[in-house]
Amino acid sequence: MNLFSDIRTAVLGAIAAMQAEGALPEGLNTDPVTVEPPRDPLHGDMATNAAMVLAKPAGLKPRDIAETLAAKLADDPRIASAEVAGPGFLNLRLENTVWQGLPAAILRLGRDYGRSDLxxxxxVNVEYVSANPTGPMHVGHARGAIVGDAIASLLAYAGYDVTRExxxxxxxxxxDVLARSVYNRYLEAHDLTVDWPAESYPGEYLEPVGEALKAKVGDIWLNAPEEVWLEPVREFATDAMMDLIREDLAALGVHMDHFFSEKSxxxxxxxxxxxxxxxxxGLIYRGVLQPPKGKTPEDWEPREQTLFKSTEHGDDVDRPIMKSDGSWTYFAPDIAYHYDKITRGFDQLIDIFGADHGGYVKRMKAAxxxxxxxxxxxxxxxxxxxxxxxxxEPFKMSKRAGTFVTLRDVVDMVGADAARFQMLTRKNDAPLDFDFDKVVEQSKENPIFYxxxxxxxxCSVLRKAAEQGIDVSDATLAAADTSGMTHKAELxxxxxxxxxxxxxxxxxxxHEPHRVATYLTELASDLHGLWNMGxxxxxxxxIQDDPATxxxxxxxxxxxxxxxxxxxxxxxxxPVEEMR
Structure with missing residues (x-):
C-alpha cells in the first residue's frame, strides 16, 4: 500500500481521460509526473507537477492543463480539493476518511506496510567493510559496516535479492607484514626478546595469536628461516584476524553472506x-601514459605499459593493469574481482569505500x-x-589496537543500537561527529533516544490499556471506528x-539509509507532539473512559x-518496549 502511488495513479488516469477528450495530445511521456508532499504543509496534503512537465511537450500553458486536471481530480472521492498554485502546480487535499482509514490498513499489513516490490x-551485491585482515576494525570500518548493512536491508525490504559480501x-x-608480526609474538610467547621494525603491527591483539601459534606448532619454527614459516604463518594469522573481524561484526549485528578472498x-x-x-x-593495449598532473619532464620517466582503455567508459585517463616488469598492478585484481561478481549473475553492484578511495571511483565504474x-x-x-x-574532547586512542579506536571500543561504550543509529543520521559522504556522551543521553537532542x-x-499505552481490560490486539484495533480522528495533530x-x-x-x-533515520526522527517528533498536547x-x-474511543x-x-x-x-x- 502506497497512498502517494495510488494518488499518482489517479492523476495519470485523469491525464488519460483528458487525452481521450482531446484536451491533451496522445503519446505524452508521463514518467516525470510526480505526486509528493508539498514543500509547505499549509498548501495541502500532496502536490503534483503534472501540468508543469506536460506543458511544453503538449504545447499548452501549464495553468490551463492544471485547471482541467483539477476539475477531473475533484471527482475522485478521496480528494477533497485540487487547487492550482503559481505557474501550474496542483495542490491536493485529501478527505479525512483517507487518513482515518490508514491505521487500520497499516495494522492489517503489519511490518509489511511499506515493503515494496520495487x-x-x-x-544486488553489496560489498562493504572489506578491511585488511591485519588487525581489529577501527571506527571508520564501523561506519562502513553499518552503512553497507543498512543499504542491504533497505534493498531487501524494497524487493531486491541481496547478497552481503x-x-x-x-x-x-x-x-606478509602481519605474518612477520605474528611470528614476533610467537617468539615472545617463547620468552624471547624481539626487535620490532617500524613496518609491523605491534598491537596487543596479536599476543593471543602468537600464543595460539606456539600451542599449535611448539618450537619448530624458533630458528627456522623465513621461507619456511612465512606462508603457513601468513595463513594462520589471516584466519585468526578474520575470526576476530567476524566477532567484531557480530557484536555490531552485521553478518555477511559471503567472504571473497583476494588471494583466490x-x-x-x-x-x-x-x-x-x-x-x-579491444580495450587492452600497450602504450605510454602522459605524466601525472604536477610532474615535470625531469622527474617523469615514460614507460610502456599494458593499459586498459578506461576512457572509452567514462574515465579521465587510461589505466595501467600490468607493470613494465610484467607484474599486475593493484587495479588488475580489482577488475578480476568485479568480473567474478558479474559472472555470478548480479544485476547491480554496490561498493562501500573509504573517502581515500575517491580517485578509484571512475576507473572501477569504467571497468x-x-x-x-x-x-x-x-x-x-x-x-x-x-x-x-x-x-x-577528541577521543583517539585504544590500548588494545595501539593507535586507533576500534569498532569493539565503540560497541562496548555505547551499544550496537546507539552506534548504528548515530552512524546513519548523516549521509555517507558527509563527515560525522560521534560524541560518546551524547549518543547515550536521554534527551530529545539524541535521535536514537527520541x-x-x-x-x-x-508500548506503555498498550500495557495500560490491557490492564484496564481493553482489547489491544492488532486485529481488534484494525476494526476500530476511527471516524472521530479529526484533530489536525492526529491527521x-x-x-x-x-x-x-x-x-x-x-x-x-x-541507496541512502540515512533517509530512514531522518524519517523515524520526524515521525517520533510528531508522536511526542501529539502526546504532549494530550x-x-x-x-x-x-486512553479514554470509553473503551471504543x-x-x-x-x-x-x-x-x-x-x-x-x-x-x-x-x-x-x-525497538525497545520500555526505557530504563
Whole structure:
C-alpha cells in the first residue's frame, strides 16, 4: 500500500481521460509526473507537477492543463480539493476518511506496510567493510559496516535479492607484514626478546595469536628461516584476524553472506580471464601514459605499459593493469574481482569505500561498464571520516589496537543500537561527529533516544490499556471506528505514516539509509507532539473512559509503533518496549 502511488495513479488516469477528450495530445511521456508532499504543509496534503512537465511537450500553458486536471481530480472521492498554485502546480487535499482509514490498513499489513516490490527480485551485491585482515576494525570500518548493512536491508525490504559480501584483502604485502608480526609474538610467547621494525603491527591483539601459534606448532619454527614459516604463518594469522573481524561484526549485528578472498584470484587464471575479456573488446593495449598532473619532464620517466582503455567508459585517463616488469598492478585484481561478481549473475553492484578511495571511483565504474557491456551498474558510496568525542574532547586512542579506536571500543561504550543509529543520521559522504556522551543521553537532542522513547511510550499505552481490560490486539484495533480522528495533530500524524512507503522507495533507489533515520526522527517528533498536547487537551489522550474511543486512538499510536519497528529493523536497531 502506497497512498502517494495510488494518488499518482489517479492523476495519470485523469491525464488519460483528458487525452481521450482531446484536451491533451496522445503519446505524452508521463514518467516525470510526480505526486509528493508539498514543500509547505499549509498548501495541502500532496502536490503534483503534472501540468508543469506536460506543458511544453503538449504545447499548452501549464495553468490551463492544471485547471482541467483539477476539475477531473475533484471527482475522485478521496480528494477533497485540487487547487492550482503559481505557474501550474496542483495542490491536493485529501478527505479525512483517507487518513482515518490508514491505521487500520497499516495494522492489517503489519511490518509489511511499506515493503515494496520495487526491486522485482533483481540480484544486488553489496560489498562493504572489506578491511585488511591485519588487525581489529577501527571506527571508520564501523561506519562502513553499518552503512553497507543498512543499504542491504533497505534493498531487501524494497524487493531486491541481496547478497552481503566481504572482500578479504589477503593478497598484498601487508599480510606478509602481519605474518612477520605474528611470528614476533610467537617468539615472545617463547620468552624471547624481539626487535620490532617500524613496518609491523605491534598491537596487543596479536599476543593471543602468537600464543595460539606456539600451542599449535611448539618450537619448530624458533630458528627456522623465513621461507619456511612465512606462508603457513601468513595463513594462520589471516584466519585468526578474520575470526576476530567476524566477532567484531557480530557484536555490531552485521553478518555477511559471503567472504571473497583476494588471494583466490592469483594463480587461478581469474585475473587473466578478466583481462582477456577486456582484450577481446579491444580495450587492452600497450602504450605510454602522459605524466601525472604536477610532474615535470625531469622527474617523469615514460614507460610502456599494458593499459586498459578506461576512457572509452567514462574515465579521465587510461589505466595501467600490468607493470613494465610484467607484474599486475593493484587495479588488475580489482577488475578480476568485479568480473567474478558479474559472472555470478548480479544485476547491480554496490561498493562501500573509504573517502581515500575517491580517485578509484571512475576507473572501477569504467571497468564494470566494460566487463558487463554497460548492463550492470556499479554504485560506489564513499564514506567520510568519523570524528570521535568524549567529555567534549577528541577521543583517539585504544590500548588494545595501539593507535586507533576500534569498532569493539565503540560497541562496548555505547551499544550496537546507539552506534548504528548515530552512524546513519548523516549521509555517507558527509563527515560525522560521534560524541560518546551524547549518543547515550536521554534527551530529545539524541535521535536514537527520541525514536526509541516514542516506541516505548506506545508500548506503555498498550500495557495500560490491557490492564484496564481493553482489547489491544492488532486485529481488534484494525476494526476500530476511527471516524472521530479529526484533530489536525492526529491527521498530521497519519499523514506522516502515509509517507513511509514512498520514503522506502526513494531511499532504496538512491541507496541512502540515512533517509530512514531522518524519517523515524520526524515521525517520533510528531508522536511526542501529539502526546504532549494530550497533557492539556484530554480528548487527545490515547486512553479514554470509553473503551471504543480508546481503541480508535490507540490504533493510530500502534500504527506508529509498527512503522518505527519496521524502520529500525532496516537500520539494524532493536525497538525497545520500555526505557530504563
Amino acid at each position: 526491486g522485482a527480485g533483481l540480484k 566481504y572482500y578479504i584483502n589477503d593478497g598484498g604485502a601487508q599480510v 584470484l592469483y594463480g587461478t587464471g581469474k585475473i587473466e580471464a578478466a583481462i582477456e575479456s577486456l582484450r577481446a573488446k 564494470v561498464s566494460a566487463l558487463s557491456d554497460g548492463r550492470v551498474p556499479l554504485d560506489i558510496k564513499l564514506l567520510q571520516l568519523v570524528k570521535l568525542y568524549k567529555n567534549g 525514536v526509541q522513547y516514542a516506541h516505548a511510550r506506545i 498530521a500524524l497519519a499523514g506522516k505514516l502515509a509517507e513511509w512507503p514512498r520514503l522506502v522507495e526513494i531511499a532504496a533507489r538512491n 497533557n492539556d487537551d484530554t480528548s487527545l489522550r490515547f 480508546s481503541r480508535s486512538k490507540i490504533a493510530l499510536a500502534r500504527a506508529v509503533a509498527v512503522v518505527i519497528s519496521a524502520g529500525l529493523g532496516i537500520l539494524g536497531v532493536t
